[in-house]
Amino acid sequence: MTPLTRGAAALALAALALSAPVTSAQAAGTGPLRAVGIENQYADVIAQVGGAHVQVEAIEIDPNTDPHSFEASPKIARALAGADLVVLNGLGYDDWAEKMLAAAANPARQDINVQHLLKLGDDTPNPHLWYDPGTMPAVAHAVAEALAAKDPAHAAEFRANAKVFDAALDRWRQAIAAFRSAYPGTPVAVTEPVANYLVAALGAKVMTPAALELAAMNDTDPAPQDVAAQEELFADKAVKVFLYNRQVTDDLTRSFLDMAKRHGIPVVGVYETMPQPGFTYQRWMEATTAAITAAVAQGTSTERLVPGQ
Amino acid sequence: MLGLLPVGFLDSAPVQHALVIGGFAAVVAALVGVPTLLRGQAFVTDALAHVSSAGGALAPLIGINALGGFVLMSLAAALGLEAAPPRQRAERDLQTGAVFGAGLGVAALFLYLDVTLPGGSGNAVGVLFGSVFLLGASDILPAALAGGAALALLALYLRPMLLASLDPDLAAVQGVRLRRVGLAHLAALTLAIGLAAMTVGAVLSTALLVAPAAAALVLTDRPARALMLAAGLGLAGMWGGILMAWQSYVWTAGHAWPASFCIVAVLIGLNLAATLGRGLWRLGRRGAA
Numbered sequence: 018m019t020p021l022t023r024g025a026a027a028l029a030l031a032a033l034a035l036s037a038p039v040t041s042a043q044a045a046g047t048g049p050l051r052a053v054g055i056e057n058q059y060a061d062v063i064a065q066v067g068g069a070h071v072q073v074e075a076i077e078i079d080p081n082t083d084p085h086s087f088e089a090s091p092k093i094a095r096a097l098a099g100a101d102l103v104v105l106n107g108l109g110y111d112d113w114a115e116k117m118l119a120a121a122a123n124p125a126r127q128d129i130n131v132q133h134l135l136k137l138g139d140d141t142p143n144p145h146l147w148y149d150p151g152t153m154p155a156v157a158h159a160v161a162e163a164l165a166a167k168d169p170a171h172a173a174e175f176r177a178n179a180k181v182f183d184a185a186l187d188r189w190r191q192a193i194a195a196f197r198s199a200y201p202g203t204p205v206a207v208t209e210p211v212a213n214y215l216v217a218a219l220g221a222k223v224m225t226p227a228a229l230e231l232a233a234m235n236d237t238d239p240a241p242q243d244v245a246a247q248e249e250l251f252a253d254k255a256v257k258v259f260l261y262n263r264q265v266t267d268d269l270t271r272s273f274l275d276m277a278k279r280h281g282i283p284v285v286g287v288y289e290t291m292p293q294p295g296f297t298y299q300r301w302m303e304a305t306t307a308a309i310t311a312a313v314a315q316g317t318s319t320e321r322l323v324p325g326q
Numbered sequence: 327m328l329g330l331l332p333v334g335f336l337d338s339a340p341v342q343h344a345l346v347i348g349g350f351a352a353v354v355a356a357l358v359g360v361p362t363l364l365r366g367q368a369f370v371t372d373a374l375a376h377v378s379s380a381g382g383a384l385a386p387l388i389g390i391n392a393l394g395g396f397v398l399m400s401l402a403a404a405l406g407l408e409a410a411p412p413r414q415r416a417e418r419d420l421q422t423g424a425v426f427g428a429g430l431g432v433a434a435l436f437l438y439l440d441v442t443l444p445g446g447s448g449n450a451v452g453v454l455f456g457s458v459f460l461l462g463a464s465d466i467l468p469a470a471l472a473g474g475a476a477l478a479l480l481a482l483y484l485r486p487m488l489l490a491s492l493d494p495d496l497a498a499v500q501g502v503r504l505r506r507v508g509l510a511h512l513a514a515l516t517l518a519i520g521l522a523a524m525t526v527g528a529v530l531s532t533a534l535l536v537a538p539a540a541a542a543l544v545l546t547d548r549p550a551r552a553l554m555l556a557a558g559l560g561l562a563g564m565w566g567g568i569l570m571a572w573q574s575y576v577w578t579a580g581h582a583w584p585a586s587f588c589i590v591a592v593l594i595g596l597n598l599a600a601t602l603g604r605g606l607w608r609l610g611r612r613g614a615a
Binding site: 226228235237238239240241242243244245248267268269272 | 334338339340341344449451452456457458459460462571572575580581582584585586
């Protein structure tokens with residue numbers, strides 16, 4: 018589906034949601050705040066900051082589907098219309114939500130667009146912002162301020178929770194620093210740019226042609242020259258690890274997976290949305306970083322973080 | 327001759343698979359295209375091709391090969407059309423239009439489910455517009471089976487097909503069983519559509535069936551010559567398009583154009599050249615006379 022038709026559908030749904038009666042917590046004045054994280058990693062951060070005072074819903078939670086191709090339903094339009102706080106990624110990753118929120122403008126609702134929060138231009142090629150260690154602390158503090166504005170009685174608690182969340186990322190930051198100094202400039206291959214911010218933070222280098230990453234991400238025809246370049250990386254053992262996006266797979270990515278295994282390149286499965294069950298954002302990032310470290314240090318593969326996903 | 331090809335072209339595995347499977351698909355589609363155009367069924371072809379997209383979208387959901395999905399859905403649509411023979415020619419267009427719309431509606435559903443259900447491919451662009459460079463060695467056998475079956479049907483029924491297309495009443499008098507011939511033609515047509523859809527996608531598969539056959543029928547009235555010309559033009563379009571897609575990597579500094587666009591562009595170029603060539607030849611003859 019083209020972005021244009023998807024946008025039109027989203028607008029129609031938003032209009033539908035607007036005409037529905039809004040009976041949110043804020044209208045009633047009591048009860049917990051209602052918040053929506055478009056991707057479940059953002060919902061997890063809201064839940065950690067908001068604690069018992071916020072009821073959080075995540076929209077994109079299925080690790081087996083491709084969030085890039087997600088389409089909204091009337092149920093989601095209603096959830097957004099009744100929310101006090103919405104956190105979305107931006108950069109076209111969830112443009113259906115952006116359009117829906119714009120169509121259902123509500124001055125009482127706090128919208129946090131992570132792209133705008135980080136002051137990133139629309140030409141930023143990689144939308145997978147949560148793999149950047151700097152992203153979620155900023156999101157947590159913005160969420161704390163937004164919740165504090167809606168519920169001043171608990172402002173101190175929200176701000177304290179954001180600090181606790183930030184501190185809980187220390188273990189991940191230490192793992193990144195340890196990798197950086199132990200394995201500087203590690204060459205890696207990928208199917209698409211999902212974890213590339215983490216790769217950059219690790220001081221590693223993505224060797225896969227950029228056009229091939231975009232072809233895999235956007236489901237377009239790959240150039241044979243780029244396919245050959247990627248296959249050479251495996252055949253020549255020119256990369257230490259292959260990061261395989263578990264949520265966007267097709268014949269091409271599967272053929273790369275087979276080839277990596279055939280040439281003994283360790284594989285690490287990476288995800289677009291937070292795998293469930295058993296993960297918080299911090300644990301997910303720690304597990305991914307530990308898997309990459311194990312691949313480079315011992316040559317072990319971690320194809321999945323959760324069985325069957 | 328091979329030395330003129332760009333370095334690395336024939337060594338690339340995606341190119342090899344594209345040349346073999348794509349070339350075979352183009353030849354089968356062009357051959358089936360000739361009796362199809364003579365029977366005046368370009369619109370039916372387009373409808374069946376579009377409806378096959380529903381099959382391509384269904385295939386990953388039920389775990390079958392994409393080719394099987396394309397053929398299955400266009401065959402279902404073809405049988406639906408055949409089950410209700412029209413009383414007049416205009417009625418056939420109405421029925422075809424209805425099947426066309428219904429099929430695309432189903433395609434919209436399956437493409438949506440591809441995106442939203444676990445295990446779906448989410449590759450709508452691939453189903454509709456193809457990715458010839460994504461074909462692999464495992465696609466060769468199914469392609470050979472489908473293409474072989476289409477060619478066998480064509481070999482068995484070509485004469486009655488041509489006779490029935492030129493003069494159905496005469497054919498009936500001569501003992502041609504029109505219904506059976508019609509079914510054989512539809513079966514060959516759906517197999518060719520599936521094969522073409524595998525390479526350039528469901529929407530563009532019409533181009534592989536219609537463009538080479540149309541160019542050939544511009545150049546000659548004789549069926550045997552038209553068949554050979556169409557096969558040659560189809561192959562030239564496919565291989566030329568694959569070469570153009572390879573070269574576009576250089577022109578666009580690594581961005582590359584989709585192979586399906588390049589294949590159709592070369593096919594249309596050949597069509598224009600055929601039409602222009604015939605016009606010039608006629609002008610020349612008139613000038614000489």
